[in-house]
Amino acid sequence: MTKCINSPKELFKLAYKMASNLKDENANSFAADLPHIDKLSVHKLTPSLLPITNAMKSIGSTAKSTVELVTAIKNAYKLQAWRQPYLEKDIGSTFTNGSAWFPIADVNGPIVYNKGLVEIMLLNKGITYPKHSHSPEELYIVLAGQVWWEAEGGANSPCWKKAGDVIHHSPNQVHAITAGEEAVLILNFWRGGAFEMPSIT
Ligand SMILES: [Fe+2]
Secondary structure (H helix, E strand, O other): OOOOOOOHHHHHHHHHHHHOOOOOOHHHHHHHOOOHHHOOOOOOOOEEEHHHHHHHHHOOOOOOOOOOEEEEEEEEEEHHEEOOOHHHHHHHHHHHEEEEEEEEEEEEEEEOOOEEEEEEEEHHHHHHEEEEOOOOEEEEEEEEEEEEEEOOOOOOEEEEEEOEEEEEEOOOOOEEEEEEEEEEEEEEEEOOOOOOEEEEE
């Protein structure tokens, strides 16, 4: 029988476990900074789907380290509060129609967290998240598929990052990603800084 995990707490625990277990100092550090789940309150969010969330059915390959979280997300994606924070006039309709996020821990919930952000990003195949920057320090863990990553001053940038790979951005470091030939799922952490919208450069 398949175990169906769909509560934000379960997704949070799986994200914490994965980031703790990866052989990556930045991932371990972000995980260590998360409060214990029992210290955080949970708000119920109204599920919200966007047309792009259909791309969950065609995300790329996972890695051994990411398959457990991805399976949980696949089982639960229709219950999440998917959002598109960007406006078409600022970034173009290709991007707004080809990307979406849902929060696991955020200032507005579902897990109420004021010092950072834990969310899931979905990018359809071939979609570019253009160069942008923001004051919070950021970690991406590629969960499924692969992205072409570019970051000013980034080690080995530009290069492909695949499922199980970790990407770190310092505060205000300019960065961009483009999804490969399949849709991409990314676990995204922020810590520190302000909760401003990223500025597109
Ligand atoms: Fe970013």
